[in-house]
Amino acid sequence: MTGSMLALLTATLGGISFPVHAVSHGQSHVISATDEFGPEGLDGLDGRDGHDGRDGKDGKNGKNGKKGATGATGATGATGATGATGATGATGATGATGATGGATCNSIHSAIMGSTQLFAVVEAGQIFSGVRSLDPAPPGPTTWDNITTLGTPPDDETIEGACDATIETMGAEAFIEVTTTTGDVWQTICDVDDGTDPTITCTDPWTLIVPQPTP
Known part of the structure; x- marks a missing residue:
């Protein structure tokens, strides 16, 4: 259709033709089957693009994957700072008394009888009597x-731990006294010959002086 005129189209259905009226400005016109169609009209303009559709809803989260294999052991870390000093422990039990050590005392004492000199000596815990002529x-x-x-x-x-000794004379006898590292006082009496070749003979056993001195 062009201009202000509405053409009458003829439709055929089942081999039957029937007129179609076109109306223009309040007038009707009948087109018969023998009328020729006019030239084909120009293509219409393309329609506008439609609006973009709405975004679809987010899909559901997938299931968690399987646990991965354990990784290799990491390197050893640096040494930590030294901790604070611990509290002092309780005092331990007193140990057993050790064995008595060897004597370390040394002493000498002498006495004169006429032309004879007598000695009482302690050397490293051992006791010695001595005699010599002075003429x-x-x-x-x-x-x-x-x-x-x-x-x-x-x-x-036997005297244990002798530490000091003294000697004194009376007549033909010599009295020798000895003290020990444990505080005991012992005595023996010896016979003396002050002749040309003097001698001192000690045969009596050591005896503790009674009573013992008490500190």
């Missing part, structure tokens, strides 16, 4: 006897 001068050689143990077994007596 003629100079003094002659000294004779020493170890008297740490005196007496006849089984009645002999």
Whole structure:
């Protein structure tokens, strides 16, 4: 259709033709089957693009994947700072008393009887008696006897830990006293011959002086 005129189209259905009226400005016109159609009209303009459709809803989260294999052990970390000093522990029990050590005392004492000199000596815990002649001068050689143990077994007596000794004379006898590291005081009496070749003979066992001194 062009202009202001509405053409009458003829439709055929089942081999039957029937007129179609067109109306223009209040008038009707009948087109017969023998009328020719006019030239084909121009194509219409393309319509506008439609609006974009709405975004679809987010899909559901998928299931968690399987746990991966354990990774390799990491490197050793740096050494930490030194901790604070712990509290002092309780005092331990007192240990057993150790064995008595060897004597370390040394002493010497002498006495004069006429032309004879007598000695009582302690050396490293051992006790010695000594004698020498003073005439003629100079003094002659000294004779020493170890008297740490005196007496006849089984009645002999041994001094343990001797530390100091003294000697005094009375008549033809010499009195020798000894103190020990444990505080005991012992005594023996010896016979003295102050002749040309003097001697001192100690045979009596050591005996404790009674009573013992008390600090």
